[in-house]
Amino acid sequence: MNKKRILFFIYEMGAGGAARTLLNIINNLDRNKFAPVLVTLNYNGSYVDELKEDVVFIKLDTKRLSRSIFKLAKIIRQERIDVVFSTIPRVNTIAIFSRILSLSSAKSVIREADNLGGDFKTNLQLLAFGTIYKMAHQIVSLSQGVKDNLVTRYKIKENSIKVIYNPIDLEHIQSKIYQGEIQNEWQSVFKTDDKVIVTAGRLVKQKDQVTLLHAFAKVNSEIDSQLVILGEGPLKEELIVKSEELNIRERVHFIGFQKNPYSYLNKADLFVLSSIHEGFSHVIAESLAAGTPVVSTDCKSGPSEVLAGGKYGSLCEVGNAEDIADNILRVLTLPESERLALIEKGFERARHFDAKEIVKQYETTFLETLS
Structure with missing residues (x-):
């Protein structure tokens, strides 16, 4: 033909x-x-x-x-x-x-x-x-x-x-994890005993990183943590100021767009999405494929479908920093056996895409x- x-x-x-x-x-x-x-x-x-x-x-x-x-x-x-x-x-x-x-x-x-x-x-x-x-x-x-x-x-x-x-290209993601490295200036973030939380997306109102910063401030008050923000956008300076106001600036890392985000996802303890709305949320599926547990807002309309109503990750109320923080803390304090089971379920779900x-x-x- x-x-x-x-x-x-x-x-x-x-x-x-x-x-x-x-x-x-x-x-x-x-x-x-x-x-x-x-x-x-x-x-x-x-x-x-x-x-x-x-x-x-x-x-x-x-x-x-x-x-x-x-x-x-x-x-x-x-x-x-x-x-x-x-x-x-x-x-x-x-x-x-x-x-x-x-x-x-x-x-x-x-x-x-x-x-x-x-x-x-x-x-x-x-x-x-x-x-x-x-x-x-x-x-x-x-x-x-x-x-x-x-x-x-x-x-x-x-x-x-x-x-x-x-x-999502599962073979490509695994290859990028295997071949990729975290940039030298950020390696120290991942080498501490702190819990590392990663988020990714443009720094715009839709992604609601302001609410995430409030949630992270609560999390960090209970567990020593680092927040890594992948992405660029017009709200960067505003978010930096907000992190200073919340006294978490030294623990929040704006590392810009990364062509290979999968190494960062794979080395993180948790991926968090705080969006107000999404179509699908490609990055949630990619995080599951990279072996990273997920906490996401239950925004219209993608996250709930990707996570099958919460079966493969945690869903929170949009704009609710307390709810997001509570779910982050719950996942970060899971016993090791439950954490590994959650990661395996994530791999299972990623194969659907x-x-x-x-x-x-x-x-x-x-x-x-x-x-």
Whole structure:
């Protein structure tokens, strides 16, 4: 059979979960059936050098999403693309319009990655996105909660949406743990007798690291602990000031984006997610795969699905520092036998999201859309 050419369009192959998801899909696609083409705006993404060598990578000569429509349409024509796949609302709308303007027979598959909504203006914007989404040939949501939100807020018909969980590359994670090392300046953090807690994500309001700092202050008052924060973002200075106010600054370590976070996860005693909302929470699944117990807020809508309602990790009330702290303390003080059993259960759950299996669902979706 002729290989189907799948164009993956994303803002940049940067430091977020969406880029990691695309990386896992692209690298694990069956090369006997599919030929992947990656298109980004003019940015140097952190994950580009992890792409397999046979991936056609095209960087548009613009950093403005609004100026990429006709450029992308031209590529769809020239590369004889069969399916255009995109993720994130604004990128999805551009991909849909570009596919239409290409005047080609390409099909559009879009992926919704978060449980968005809130005030009147935001909900109105989601309705507008929903109107455009209906022009796609297939919509993928990365959790049941996101699907429910698409039906409720975007007004998309339920039968137009397929749920496919995020793929995590288990072999890649284990390889990174085996090969990777913690940077010299941070090794001392992991070599004390203190309990090490890791969190990861952009330093933005959605991730609610402020509440986590309050929870950590309580934890540290009872158990000598270190908090390692992986990620970058606009709230870094605000979070530093908050850690000073809470008298925990010397125990909170802002180490920025790490291309290989798995060594840090693997060496930590616990991973904590304090988000206000998530679509799936890729990093929870990756933490389980790295052998790290998880405490997470029970935010809409991913963590509860990843952790199966609390079977594979602890779920806490959103914005409740006391609840988060109590769950952290409970996990950190488990007897060794229970801790090891929790880690083993985490491995068991991580296998449900193995890229080799999840990507097969994407392959089936692409072929069904084309047929």
